[in-house]
Amino acid sequence: xxxLFGRHRHLSQQVLNEYLxxxxxxxxxxxxxxxxxxxxxxxxxxxxxxxxxxxxxxALHATPRRSFIWTAPPPPAxxxxxxxxxxxxxxxxxxxxxxxxxxxxxSADAMGILSPPxxxxxxRESFMATPPSQxxxxxxxxSPAGDTARSMKSADPASGxxxxxxxxxxxxAAPTAPDATRAPFADVASPPSGPSGAAPPxxxxxxxxxxxxxxxxxxATYDAExxxxxxxxxxxxxxxxxVAALGFLxxxxxxxxxxxx
Amino acid sequence: MTTxxxxxxxANHVPLPVxxxxxxxxxxNCIIESFQSPAYNLARRLLGDWSLAEDxxxxxxxxxxxxxxxxxxxxxxxxxxxxVANNCRDMLRxxxxxxxxxxxxxxxxxxxxxxxxxxxxxxxxxxPEDHAQRSELRRALDAGLNSLPQEQKMALLLVDVQGFxxxxxxxxxxxxxxxxxxxxxxxxxxxxxxxxxxxELLPSQFRQDR
Ligand SMILES: [Zn+2]
Ligand SMILES: [Zn+2]
Numbered sequence: 001x002x003x004l005f006g007r008h009r010h011l012s013q014q015v016l017n018e019y020l021x022x023x024x025x026x027x028x029x030x031x032x033x034x035x036x037x038x039x040x041x042x043x044x045x046x047x048x049x050x051x052x053x054x055x056x057x058x059a060l061h062a063t064p065r066r067s068f069i070w071t072a073p074p075p076p077a078x079x080x081x082x083x084x085x086x087x088x089x090x091x092x093x094x095x096x097x098x099x100x101x102x103x104x105x106x107s108a109d110a111m112g113i114l115s116p117p118x119x120x121x122x123x124r125e126s127f128m129a130t131p132p133s134q135x136x137x138x139x140x141x142x143s144p145a146g147d148t149a150r151s152m153k154s155a156d157p158a159s160g161x162x163x164x165x166x167x168x169x170x171x172x173a174a175p176t177a178p179d180a181t182r183a184p185f186a187d188v189a190s191p192p193s194g195p196s197g198a199a200p201p202x203x204x205x206x207x208x209x210x211x212x213x214x215x216x217x218x219x220a221t222y223d224a225e226x227x228x229x230x231x232x233x234x235x236x237x238x239x240x241x242x243v244a245a246l247g248f249l250x251x252x253x254x255x256x257x258x259x260x261x
Numbered sequence: 262m263t264t265x266x267x268x269x270x271x272a273n274h275v276p277l278p279v280x281x282x283x284x285x286x287x288x289x290n291c292i293i294e295s296f297q298s299p300a301y302n303l304a305r306r307l308l309g310d311w312s313l314a315e316d317x318x319x320x321x322x323x324x325x326x327x328x329x330x331x332x333x334x335x336x337x338x339x340x341x342x343x344x345v346a347n348n349c350r351d352m353l354r355x356x357x358x359x360x361x362x363x364x365x366x367x368x369x370x371x372x373x374x375x376x377x378x379x380x381x382x383x384x385x386x387x388x389p390e391d392h393a394q395r396s397e398l399r400r401a402l403d404a405g406l407n408s409l410p411q412e413q414k415m416a417l418l419l420v421d422v423q424g425f426x427x428x429x430x431x432x433x434x435x436x437x438x439x440x441x442x443x444x445x446x447x448x449x450x451x452x453x454x455x456x457x458x459x460x461e462l463l464p465s466q467f468r469q470d471r
Contacts, residue, residue: 013446013447013449013450014442014443014446016446017442017445017446017449018442018446021420021427021445023427023442048453048457049449049450049453051453052421052449052452052453052456053421053449055398055402055456056402056417056421056422056452057421057422057424059399059402059421059422060399061298061299061302062301062302062305062311063298064297064298064301064315064318065311065315066315067294067297068293068297068301068318068319068322069273069274069290069293069294069297070274070275070277070289070290070293071274071275072275073277073289073326074323074326074327076327
């Protein structure tokens with residue numbers, strides 16, 4: 001019997017089920033039929049699955065106690081607020097934008113750029129200037145005070161602590177050296193855009209003047225307009241952006257759960 | 262151009278014209294009439310509770326009505342059943358979060374449960390023995406279905422109990438045809454194994470001594 005047909009591999013459950021439901025393509029069906037004709041085990045498997053199926057088919061259907069037919073259409077749904085009706089991509093976009101801004105802020109913070117204004121920070125900020133400049137512009141309107149503040153800043157590294165009179169000066173001055181090595185990079189990223197206001201004597205200061213004028217101005221403006229801006233302010237801003245990003249994500253998740261056509 | 266509701270046989274209800282995204286006209290009450298029974302039975306077996314099932318179906322029809330303009334056309338039954346099934350899934354999730362509500366198997370002996378009478382009606386001339394055997398079988402079936410993972414149970418409810426095609430089941434469960442096939446297959450094998458282990462009253466096919 002079986003051995004006459006060579007080695008036999010029992011049909012898989014899935015093949016048996018598809019055979020039962022007449023879902024097998026012709027060649028597979030014929031192969032299954034040959035196996036079923038020759039093998040009692042396969043046959044019994046098929047019979048047991050067929051019995052399960054027929055039992056399930058006979059499962060009786062309950063009649064609902066009441067009809068669901070309406071005598072009048074249901075009242076219109078309370079419309080979700082505009083915030084929840086915008087298309088999905090707007091939430092994803094807003095969430096990722098907020099995430100990006102947050103990432104930029106956090107990394108800028110980690111590099112110490114957002115530390116108390118002054119000294120070496122200016123050189124580094126101009127190196128980083130391009131990405132954060134957009135959000136920074138929002139913080140304050142450009143003002144004529146910018147020019148003076150910038151020139152004062154440019155002069156800072158050269159003139160030392162005597163002029164600025166700030167205690168952290170020596171410590172903050174140290175990072176100026178790396179800034180010098182970054183000079184080429186800063187130049188590539190933002191080619192000299194124009195003449196600088198003040199003409200500082202030292203290379204370190206010159207770098208600042210040469211690099212993105214706009215960014216330097218923004219920082220200067222920021223310093224001038226918000227003299228009280230401290231790390232606390234930045235932490236709060238970072239927190240707010242993080243909350244916004246989470247909020248958009250949450251809104252997106254909530255919307256995903258709704259039934260869509 | 263607009264199909265009047267009279268196109269449908271709205272004999273027993275108020276016509277409730279609706280239009281889908283493709284511009285086809287329907288009477289929503291006719292849709293309810295066609296699918297309320299399968300929807301209720303699916304919900305009852307998914308939720309294991311007839312009164313929750315009524316809520317799920319009612320809510321499903323309401324959200325279906327509101328979302329009907331987004332229905333692109335295609336298999337209406339699968340569309341309706343998908344909404345009801347999603348409703349049931351959400352209800353099961355929220356119920357799991359509230360353990361105070363018991364998770365009784367489908368056939369509780371709740372005297373208010375309309376199911377037993379409805380189930381027992383079919384053959385009036387059956388003997389008490391047949392009757393007892395039949396309700397035992399029903400219990401075994403429900404227990405077997407409840408022993409399966411949710412997707413396999415759903416696949417069997419759709420394909421075997423409700424007689425859906427694989428394609429309709431795939432649309433209802435929002436999955437591929439291959440996924441339906443494998444869920445049906447694993448579900449039936451699971452049922453068979455379950456019935457084998459508990460099988461006093463089972464048809465002879467289930468006795469392994471055969
Ligand atoms: Zn075999
Ligand atoms: Zn109608």
